[in-house]
Amino acid sequence: LLNNHKEIQTNLKFKKHFQANTSGTSGESLKFKREESADSFNRASIYRGYSWYNVNPWELNGYFWGYNFSERAMLKIRILDSLQNRFRIFNYRKESIDFFIKKLKNAKYLHGYSSMVYETAKIINSQNLEKPLNLKMVKGTSEKIFESYQDEIQKAFGQRMISEYGAAETGIMAFECPKGNMHLNMEGVIVEEIDHEIVVTNLQMHAFPIIRYQLGDYIKLAPKTATCECGMQHAIIEEVTGRIGQTVYGKNNTYPSLYFYYIFKNLASKQSFLLTYQVVQNEKGKLNFLIEQPLNSKQLLHLEHEIVVYFKEDMEFKIEHSQPITAQNKKLKSFISNIA
Numbered sequence: 406l407l408n409n410h411k412e413i414q415t416n417l418k419f420k421k422h423f424q425a426n427t428s429g430t431s432g433e434s435l436k437f438k439r440e441e442s443a444d445s446f447n448r449a450s451i452y453r454g455y456s457w458y459n460v461n462p463w464e465l466n467g468y469f470w471g472y473n474f475s476e477r478a479m480l481k482i483r484i485l486d487s488l489q490n491r492f493r494i495f496n497y498r499k500e501s502i503d504f505f506i507k508k509l510k511n512a513k514y515l516h517g518y519s520s521m522v523y524e525t526a527k528i529i530n531s532q533n534l535e536k537p538l539n540l541k542m543v544k545g546t547s548e549k550i551f552e553s554y555q556d557e558i559q560k561a562f563g564q565r566m567i568s569e570y571g572a573a574e575t576g577i578m579a580f581e582c583p584k585g586n587m588h589l590n591m592e593g594v595i596v597e598e599i600d601h602e603i604v605v606t607n608l609q610m611h612a613f614p615i616i617r618y619q620l621g622d623y624i625k626l627a628p629k630t631a632t633c634e635c636g637m638q639h640a641i642i643e644e645v646t647g648r649i650g651q652t653v654y655g656k657n658n659t660y661p662s663l664y665f666y667y668i669f670k671n672l673a674s675k676q677s678f679l680l681t682y683q684v685v686q687n688e689k690g691k692l693n694f695l696i697e698q699p700l701n702s703k704q705l706l707h708l709e710h711e712i713v714v715y716f717k718e719d720m721e722f723k724i725e726h727s728q729p730i731t732a733q734n735k736k737l738k739s740f741i742s743n744i745a
């Protein structure tokens with residue numbers, strides 16, 4: 406998309422269009438035009454998801470996003486936020502958190518980076534702060550939602566965090582229903598699973614058409630016969646398993662980063678450990694596993710065992726537990742490779 410975006414961008418004329426941006430996995434951002442009708446359709450698709458929780462988009466909401474802003478940028482953001490009846494947290498300083506939690510009392514929904522929602526839930530629980538009682542929906546986007554988040558979130562906000570799956574290039578692809586299934590936005594996109602990989606066609610965007618686009622996520626679609634208790638007929642996406650294309654380097658071989666997903670999934674299913682993790686590679690043949698939770702020696706052994714199952718003798722690794730990885734004030738990536 407980056408290399409050919411000029412050719413993809415249509416020369417059709419639209420009454421009105423917007424500039425859209427994506428940060429892109431490569432770090433390079435892609436700019437493209439999206440016509441007003443496609444943009445509105447996309448927003449309506451998201452708001453349909455909200456309606457399943459009786460949430461109206463104009464209701465007061467708390468918002469979590471990255472926040473390395475200058476004073477000037479912050480002022481602009483505050484004005485834009487207030488137009489959308491939205492407030493956000495800019496840092497984890499005590500006065501900011503107190504202010505945010507006070508505002509939460511009247512909020513109807515919360516959304517944004519899942520690691521930040523989780524971090525705030527932990528603060529509410531550990532400091533015994535007043536819990537917001539009026540929330541109808543807590544939604545995580547843009548980051549992996551670790552199952553290990555859900556206990557704290559349930560305790561702080563009285564409900565599980567639900568998931569929305571979308572990308573700037575493709576629009577919204579799925580939204581979780583109150584029965585816990587991710588329903589495809591079938592009126593807006595065609596989603597195919599080919600070799601475990603998602604292939605997306607957007608049905609609205611003509612200014613910058615997206616046709617059978619390999620977005621770069623591994624997914625698992627539910628069988629066509631699967632049904633949901635909520636009664637909706639929309640197909641179900643069982644799982645977004647991870648990003649494609651990041652290579653893990655052993656001493657002799659290379660491995661897909663999806664291995665980390667399996668290692669921690671095995672621990673969850675065999676040992677019922679729900680861990681929040683971040684794996685960092687700075688050198689070939691070596692990995693650093695950062696784990697948020699404290700681990701005892703037995704749990705460490707189980708984790709070591711699972712790592713060896715996948716990487717055998719080809720990888721040295723270090724496990725550091727009790728790491729504050731969700732409090733980094735930025736998007737939490739489950740694998741970071743610093744190998745060029």
Ligand SMILES: [Zn+2]
Nearest residue numbers: 582586633635
């Ligand atoms: Zn459902």
